Amino acid sequence: MITDGGSIQEECFYLDKPCLLLRRRTERMEGVGENVLVAGLDQSAAFDFLAHYREYVRKSALDEHACPSQEIVEYIKKWV
Numbered sequence: 001m002i003t004d005g006g007s008i009q010e011e012c013f014y015l016d017k018p019c020l021l022l023r024r025r026t027e028r029m030e031g032v033g034e035n036v037l038v039a040g041l042d043q044s045a046a047f048d049f050l051a052h053y054r055e056y057v058r059k060s061a062l063d064e065h066a067c068p069s070q071e072i073v074e075y076i077k078k079w080v
Contacts (some may be wrong), residue, residue: 021039031058
């Protein structure tokens with residue numbers, strides 16, 4: 001993903017997708033140094049990201065069998 005928006009950056013973090021952020025800085029830290037490259041307007045950094053974007057694929061923090069929706073349902077069932 002190539003974007004200049006922080007909300008897309010955050011979504012890429014949670015979806016474990018590489019993200020090139022065309023901003024000089026970001027208020028969101030999700031993914032920075034992992035799957036997000038804050039390149040500013042540095043053309044060489046952008047081209048390097050595009051050439052090596054697979055290196056920015058983040059391994060999910062979730063267990064591969066995790067089901068967040070089911071966990072929420074189970075939690076709510078305890079209170080209903």
